[in-house]
Amino acid sequence: MMPDLPNAFWYQEDALYCEQAALADIAARAGTPCYVYSLRAVLERFAAYQEGLSGLPHLVCYAVKANSNLHLLAMLAKAGAGFDVVSAGELFRVIRAGGDPARVVFSGVGKTADEIEYALARGIHSFNCESDSEVALIDALAARRGVRARIAIRVNPHVEAGAHPYISTGLRQHKFGIDFSEVEDVYRRALACPNVVAEGVSCHIGSQILNPERIFEAVDRMLELVARLRGMGLPIRHLDLGGGLGVAYKPGDRTPDIREFAGWIRRKVEGADLFLMLEPGRSIVGEAGALLTRVLYRKRTPSREFIVVDAAMTDLIRPSLYQSYHEILPVRRSSRGTVLADVVGPVCESGDFLALDREMPNVLPGDLLAVCTAGAYGFVLSSNYNARPRPPEILVEGDAWRTVRVRETFEDLIRGESL
Ligand SMILES: *Cc1c(COP(=O)(O)O)cnc(C)c1O
Numbered sequence: 001m002m003p004d005l006p007n008a009f010w011y012q013e014d015a016l017y018c019e020q021a022a023l024a025d026i027a028a029r030a031g032t033p034c035y036v037y038s039l040r041a042v043l044e045r046f047a048a049y050q051e052g053l054s055g056l057p058h059l060v061c062y063a064v065k066a067n068s069n070l071h072l073l074a075m076l077a078k079a080g081a082g083f084d085v086v087s088a089g090e091l092f093r094v095i096r097a098g099g100d101p102a103r104v105v106f107s108g109v110g111k112t113a114d115e116i117e118y119a120l121a122r123g124i125h126s127f128n129c130e131s132d133s134e135v136a137l138i139d140a141l142a143a144r145r146g147v148r149a150r151i152a153i154r155v156n157p158h159v160e161a162g163a164h165p166y167i168s169t170g171l172r173q174h175k176f177g178i179d180f181s182e183v184e185d186v187y188r189r190a191l192a193c194p195n196v197v198a199e200g201v202s203c204h205i206g207s208q209i210l211n212p213e214r215i216f217e218a219v220d221r222m223l224e225l226v227a228r229l230r231g232m233g234l235p236i237r238h239l240d241l242g243g244g245l246g247v248a249y250k251p252g253d254r255t256p257d258i259r260e261f262a263g264w265i266r267r268k269v270e271g272a273d274l275f276l277m278l279e280p281g282r283s284i285v286g287e288a289g290a291l292l293t294r295v296l297y298r299k300r301t302p303s304r305e306f307i308v309v310d311a312a313m314t315d316l317i318r319p320s321l322y323q324s325y326h327e328i329l330p331v332r333r334s335s336r337g338t339v340l341a342d343v344v345g346p347v348c349e350s351g352d353f354l355a356l357d358r359e360m361p362n363v364l365p366g367d368l369l370a371v372c373t374a375g376a377y378g379f380v381l382s383s384n385y386n387a388r389p390r391p392p393e394i395l396v397e398g399d400a401w402r403t404v405r406v407r408e409t410f411e412d413l414i415r416g417e418s419l
Contacts, residue, residue, distance in 0.1 A: 008038030008288055008396075009372060014333035016370055020399035023292060023331045027368050030403060032294040033311035033391040035379050037067075037404075039075060040397070041288035042375075045258055046079055049280060052262020056269060056276055059125075061105050063243045063281030064090040066376040069393050071404035072285070073097035082125070084243070084279035088115040095122060105240065105277060107154070107204070109175055116141050126150040128202045128240060130177060132186055139193035151190065152200025152240055155183050157221045159205045159214055177203065183225065187234055199235055200277075201225055204242025207282060212256045212264070215244060219268050226272065239269065240277035247286035249325050249373050258283060282376040289375020291316050291391075292331070293354075295367045296346070305341040307360060309369060312345025313352040314388045316374055317381045320351045328354065330361040331368035338362055343369075347386050379405075387413055 009018055016023045018036050026036055049060045061082040064073065068090060073083070074097040082103030083094045094104055101122040106115075109130045116138055119127070129135050129151050142149040156177030178186050190198035205218050222239060229236050248255045262278070269276050293311035300306070318324040328343060339362045343355040354371055363369065382390045389408035394401050 008041035009290055009329075009370065011333065016329055016331045016333075018290065018396045018401075021396045021401045023290075023370055024368060026394055026396075026401055027292050027294065027331065030392055030394055031407065032292050032368065033309075033315050034292050034407070035289055035374065035391055035393045036292055036370075036401075037069075037072065037285070037289045037375055037393065037395050039072075039288075039395055042072060042285055043075065043079055045280075045284045045288070046076060046081060048258035049262050049278060049284075050080065052259040053266050053276065053278075056266045057274075058266075058276040058278070059103060061103070061240075061277055061279045062284055063279045064094060065380060066281030067285040067289070067378070068093050068380055069395075069404055070097045071395055073099060076284075082277070084281075088112075088118040091119055091122065091124065101125075105152075105202075105279070107202075107279070113137060113141065117145075120145055120147060120149060126152055126200055126238070128152050128154045128200075129190075130154050132189055135186070135190050135193060135196060135198075139195045142195035148195050148197050150197045150199055152202040152238065153178055153183060153186055153190070153198065154202045154204070155180060155222065155225060157203050157205060157218045159218045159221070180221070180225075184228070184232065187229055187232070191234065200238040200240060201229065201236060202240035202242065202277075204279060205244060207244050208246040209244045210246040210253060210255060212245070212261050215241065215261075216264065216268070219265060223268065223272060226274065236274070238275040238277060239272075240279065241265065243279040243281050243283070245280055245283035247282055247373055247376070249327065251327065255283075284376075286373050286376035289373070289378060291371040291374040291378060293369050293371060295363045295365050295369065297365055298363075305339055307339075307341045307343045307363060309343060309345060309354065311354065311371065311391070312347040312386075312388065313349065314347055314383050314385045315345075315391050316354065316371060316378050317383075318374075318377060319354050319356075320349075321381075326354065326374060327372040328358065328360065329370045329372060330363060331370055334361065334363075336362040336364075347388070384408075384413055389413060 059082040061084040063084040077099040086108040104124040107128040154177045293309040297308040313320040392407040393405040395404045
């Protein structure tokens with residue numbers, strides 16, 4: 001059966017394309033492994049959020065941690081995106097890409113004083129706070145600077161969401177957010193801080209959510225909370241619902257339609273007199289990217305068949321870290337049939353694999369494969385383990401493409417070290 005293709009990647013005859021660019025040509029010139037992104041796919045998904053929310057005062061803050069490539073950030077900024085950052089480094093990237101700090105929200109459970117200072121100095125939109133002590137620190141640092149910092153409290157709405165324990169964040173046992181039962185007290189204390197304006201509520205219940213009912217449930221709870229807080233006299237003005245919408249990794253995955261999803265949220269929030277913020281990451285860039293890799297060897301042991309490729313867990317760690325599934329397609333389809341195999345990389349770890357026990361095209365050394373839906377949490381989680389230079393990132397626009405981050409060199413590997 002033909003897998004459902006992420007729509008920017010498609011076969012023309014038997015050759016795999018990204019938009020109108022042949023992946024074999026890109027691999028021949030850029031080398032492998034390499035990441036390939038479709039600009040159109042990214043901008044279409046961002047536009048779908050914007051269209052679904054249109055009419056409602058809102059800001060779609062792209063979650064930078066999903067893919068922080070400077071050029072992609074610049075394109076999203078130009079399209080009108082705000083940004084959700086979880087470190088000062090991400091804020092630096094956004095500013096360098098031409099993003100407007102006034103459209104940036106700073107999330108994360110462990111912001112340091114230096115990071116808060118940096119964000120205050122740049123004049124970000126707001127902080128999503130996760131503890132009393134964080135609110136107190138922001139208050140003190142804002143006072144020293146003579147400014148008032150807008151904050152939202154990140155609430156844990158007790159909704160089960162993520163597909164994997166590591167990406168589920170909205171339950172009582174998680175480190176994220178303030179428990180629903182304590183949130184009013186936290187606001188009361190924030191109210192007493194002269195240099196913070198506690199005008200927002202936020203949540204983010206998890207990631208790779210394929211059933212939007214989970215998010216809708218959280219929306220209902222958050223709207224009830226807004227009403228309660230306003231009843232206490234708090235001037236709640238913005239509601240940030242986080243990110244989390246899932247993408248299709250497996251051929252059968254049914255993903256929520258972004259425009260419909262956003263439209264549903266708009267109707268829910270309309271009339272509540274709230275400025276709405278969303279923080280989508282994966283659903284904007286995930287399906288827009290693939291990792292190209294070349295087959296190095298075929299290898300058979302008494303119990304298994306291996307396809308050894310030149311991409312590894314250092315390039316794409318999701319299979320190793322989350323046992324996640326990525327569709328792997330041949331860049332040129334052949335009539336050589338299929339084989340049940342593990343697709344593994346060169347790194348010295350048994351956990352270094354891209355697929356296990358997978359029915360794969362019967363590829364030969366030299367053949368190219370595309371690891372699909374790798375645009376989110378792909379390159380950003382790459383490492384130099386085994387002294388492997390990180391792969392380049394290629395951006396496709398129609399039939400044109402360019403390198404938006406070059407392949408690392410050996411010199412890059414030792415930068416900053418001394419003898
Ligand atoms: C990771 C994260 C996001 C983005 O999540 P996606 O699943 O990629 O949409 C948004 N907000 C916060 C606070 C996050 O930690």
